[in-house]
Amino acid sequence: MTDTPLAAVIRGGFVESRHLGAYAIVGPGDAVIRSQGDIERPVFPRSAIKALQCLAVIESGAAERFGFTDAEVALACASHGGEPEHVETARAMLAKSGLDAEALECGAHWPSDPAAARELARRGEMPCPLHNNCSGKHAGMLALALALGVSHHGYVGPGHAVQQRIAAILGALTGSDLAAAPRAVDGCSVPTWALPLHGLARAFHRFASGEGVPPARAAAAQRIIAAVRAHPFMVAGSKRFCTDLMRAVPRAFVKTGAEGVFCAAVPHAGLGVALKCSDGASRAAETAIAGLLAGLDVWSDAERQHLLGFARVTIRNWRNVETGEIKSLV
Amino acid sequence: MTDTPLAAVIRGGFVESRHLGAYAIVGPGDAVIRSQGDIERPVFPRSAIKALQCLAVIESGAAERFGFTDAEVALACASHGGEPEHVETARAMLAKSGLDAEALECGAHWPSDPAAARELARRGEMPCPLHNNCSGKHAGMLALALALGVSHHGYVGPGHAVQQRIAAILGALTGSDLAAAPRAVDGCSVPTWALPLHGLARAFHRFASGEGVPPARAAAAQRIIAAVRAHPFMVAGSKRFCTDLMRAVPRAFVKTGAEGVFCAAVPHAGLGVALKCSDGASRAAETAIAGLLAGLDVWSDAERQHLLGFARVTIRNWRNVETGEIKSLV
Numbered sequence: 001m002t003d004t005p006l007a008a009v010i011r012g013g014f015v016e017s018r019h020l021g022a023y024a025i026v027g028p029g030d031a032v033i034r035s036q037g038d039i040e041r042p043v044f045p046r047s048a049i050k051a052l053q054c055l056a057v058i059e060s061g062a063a064e065r066f067g068f069t070d071a072e073v074a075l076a077c078a079s080h081g082g083e084p085e086h087v088e089t090a091r092a093m094l095a096k097s098g099l100d101a102e103a104l105e106c107g108a109h110w111p112s113d114p115a116a117a118r119e120l121a122r123r124g125e126m127p128c129p130l131h132n133n134c135s136g137k138h139a140g141m142l143a144l145a146l147a148l149g150v151s152h153h154g155y156v157g158p159g160h161a162v163q164q165r166i167a168a169i170l171g172a173l174t175g176s177d178l179a180a181a182p183r184a185v186d187g188c189s190v191p192t193w194a195l196p197l198h199g200l201a202r203a204f205h206r207f208a209s210g211e212g213v214p215p216a217r218a219a220a221a222q223r224i225i226a227a228v229r230a231h232p233f234m235v236a237g238s239k240r241f242c243t244d245l246m247r248a249v250p251r252a253f254v255k256t257g258a259e260g261v262f263c264a265a266v267p268h269a270g271l272g273v274a275l276k277c278s279d280g281a282s283r284a285a286e287t288a289i290a291g292l293l294a295g296l297d298v299w300s301d302a303e304r305q306h307l308l309g310f311a312r313v314t315i316r317n318w319r320n321v322e323t324g325e326i327k328s329l330v
Numbered sequence: 331m332t333d334t335p336l337a338a339v340i341r342g343g344f345v346e347s348r349h350l351g352a353y354a355i356v357g358p359g360d361a362v363i364r365s366q367g368d369i370e371r372p373v374f375p376r377s378a379i380k381a382l383q384c385l386a387v388i389e390s391g392a393a394e395r396f397g398f399t400d401a402e403v404a405l406a407c408a409s410h411g412g413e414p415e416h417v418e419t420a421r422a423m424l425a426k427s428g429l430d431a432e433a434l435e436c437g438a439h440w441p442s443d444p445a446a447a448r449e450l451a452r453r454g455e456m457p458c459p460l461h462n463n464c465s466g467k468h469a470g471m472l473a474l475a476l477a478l479g480v481s482h483h484g485y486v487g488p489g490h491a492v493q494q495r496i497a498a499i500l501g502a503l504t505g506s507d508l509a510a511a512p513r514a515v516d517g518c519s520v521p522t523w524a525l526p527l528h529g530l531a532r533a534f535h536r537f538a539s540g541e542g543v544p545p546a547r548a549a550a551a552q553r554i555i556a557a558v559r560a561h562p563f564m565v566a567g568s569k570r571f572c573t574d575l576m577r578a579v580p581r582a583f584v585k586t587g588a589e590g591v592f593c594a595a596v597p598h599a600g601l602g603v604a605l606k607c608s609d610g611a612s613r614a615a616e617t618a619i620a621g622l623l624a625g626l627d628v629w630s631d632a633e634r635q636h637l638l639g640f641a642r643v644t645i646r647n648w649r650n651v652e653t654g655e656i657k658s659l660v
Binding site: 009011012013014016017018019020042044105106107108109110114117118119121122124132182183184185186187188189192194259260278279280281284317318319320321323324 | 448512649650
C-alpha cells in the first residue's frame with residue numbers, strides 16, 4: 001500500500017509542500033478500526049513510546065522504592081525542552097536514586113527550548129546531560145537498573161537487563177517479535193526497534209484500556225496516564241505541541257517521536273493510535289495526529305474544537321504577517 | 331508525473347524516512363538535458379533565486395554607485411547565519427547607501443548560526459533586522475530603490491518599483507508570465523512567485539552561460555558568480571552546506587531556498603539546475619543537489635569526490651555515535 005496524504009503546507013493559497021505517511025487506530029479486541037497507508041512496514045517509534053518504556057520503571061517497583069512523584073514519572077515519559085523545571089526534576093530523580101548527572105549515558109545537547117538555551121548561554125554555562133531532552137527517561141532507566149539489582153553502567157546497551165526488560169514489554173504490547181525486528185541506536189543511545197504501525201497502535205490501545213494486560217502492568221499504565229495528565233508541562237514544555245494539546249484536551253494522551261512519529265491514546269474510549277510521516281517531518285505528524293484525533297467520535301464539542309485548532313496552524317513571517325498555514329489532510 | 335525519490339534517511343541499516351521530489355537540468359539552447367518528477371508544477375523558489383534578484387542591483391548601477399565590494403555583492407545573494415561578519419557587512423552596505431538598519435523591512439530573528447545566537451544572548455542583546463538571514467538582500471534592494479530614484483519605503487511590496495524590476499528579470503530568465511503565476515509573501519516579506527522547475531533551471535542556465543541574455547545582464551551575472559566564488563562564507567556561513575560545498579568545489583554555484591528548494595549552476599558548462607523536495611526538507615534537497623551535480627560529466631575527479639561527500643551525510647547522536655546516514659538517491 002502506498003503512503004497517504006497527511007498534511008499540506010499552504011503559502012498564498014497555493015500548496016507549497018506536502019507530506020505523506022500512514023496511520024493506524026486500534027480499539028477493543030485489538031481491532032484496527034481505521035487506517036491509511038502501509039501499516040505493516042516497520043517504523044522506528046523513537047521517543048513516541050517513552051510511556052511504554054516507563055512501564056518497566058513502575059512495574060519493577062523502582063518508582064515506588066525511590067519515591068518518584070507524578071511530576072517525575074511524567075518527566076520519565078518526556079522529550080523535554082531542557083527548561084529549568086525539567087532539569088531540576090531530572091536532578092531530583094537521580095538524587096533519590098543516590099546518583100547524579102555523571103551516571104546519565106544520554107549525552108548532552110543545548111536545550112531545545114530557545115529561551116532556556118539563551119539563558120544558559122547568558123550565564124556563560126554549557127549544557128550537561130540533564131539538559132538532554134531524554135534525561136528524565138534515563139533517570140528512570142537508572143532507577144530501574146538499581147531496582148533490578150544490576151550495575152547501572154552500560155544501561156543503554158541492548159543486552160543490558162534494563163533494555164531487555166523494556167524489550168519484553170514492547171514485544172508483549174505490540175504483539176511483535178523484537179528479536180526479529182530491525183534494531184538501531186536512538187539519539188540518546190538506547191536501542192530502538194522498528195515495529196509496524198498497527199502493532200504500535202495496538203500497544204497504546206492496551207496501554208490505555210488494560211485489555212489483555214496483566215493487572216500490575218495495567219495499573220502501571222494508569223499511573224503513567226494520570227501523571228502525564230497532571231503534569232503536561234513535564235512531557236515537553238513551553239510552546240510545545242504535546243504539552244499544549246494535553247493542557248487543552250486532558251482526556252487525550254499524545255507523544256511525539258523523532259522522524260515524524262506520533263503515538264496517542266484515548267483512555268476513556270480504549271483507543272490507541274500510531275502515525276508516521278514518511279519524510280520524518282514533525283510539523284506534519286503534529287497537525288495530522290490532531291486531525292486524526294478530532295475525527296474520532298469520542299469528544300465533547302469543546303474538545304473537538306481544540307483538536308481542530310491543533311490540526312491547522314497559521315504560518316507567520318518575521319514581521320508577524322500571515323503567509324500561509326499547515327493543515328492536516330486526515 | 332509523480333514525484334521521484336530524492337533522498338533516504340537510514341538508521342541501523344534500515345530506511346527510517348524517505349524524501350520525494352523533482353528536478354530539472356537545463357543546458358545550451360534551453361534544452362532540458364535531464365529531469366525527474368513533475369517539472370511543470372509551479373514551485374515557490376524562495377531564497378534559491380537571490381542571485382537572480384541581485385541582478386537588478388548590479389544592472390541598475392546601484393552596486394557601482396554605492397561602491398559595493400564583492401563580499402557585499404555575495405551577501406546580497408545570501409541566506410546568512412547572522413554571524414558577526416555578515417551583520418557588519420550588511421551594516422556597511424546600508425551605510426554606503428546613507429541608510430541604517432531602520433530602513434530594513436525584513437523583520438528580525440535570532441541568528442540561525444547557534445554560536446552567533448548564543449553570543450548575542452551572552453551579551454544580553456536582542457536580534458535586529460541586520461541578523462535576519464536576508465539582510466544583505468534587503469540592503470541590496472534598498473540601494474536599488476535609491477538607484478531607481480524612488481522612495482525606499484515599502485520596497486518589499488509587489489507593486490514597488492524594486493519588486494517590479496526584479497519580476498521583469500525573473501520573467502525574462504525563466505520564460506514565465508509572472509502576472510499569471512501564484513504569488514505569495516516570503517519569510518522576509520518580499521513577494522515570491524511559484525514557477526516551474528524547468529523555468530528555474532533555464533534561468534540558471536542563462537544566468538551562468540549568458541545565452542540569450544542582454545550583454546549588461548550577462549556581465550552582471552558574471553560579477554555575481556565571481557563575487558560568490560570569492561566569498562562563499564558570505565552566502566551562508568559556518569558549517570553551512572552552500573558555503574562548504576562552494577569552498578570545496580569553487581566551480582559549482584549552489585543556493586538553498588526554504589521548503590526544500592535548491593538552485594544551482596555550472597558556469598563552465600553552461601548548466602542550470604533546479605530541485606524541489608516535495609515535503610520541504612532541506613536535508614534532502616542538500617544531499618540530492620550534491621548527488622545530482624556529482625552525476626554530471628563536467629568535473630575533475632577531485633571535484634566529483636567532494637560532491638559525492640556532500641551527497642552522503644553521516645548522522646551521529648549526542649554521544650557522537652554513528653547512528654545512520656542521509657544519502658542522495660539521484
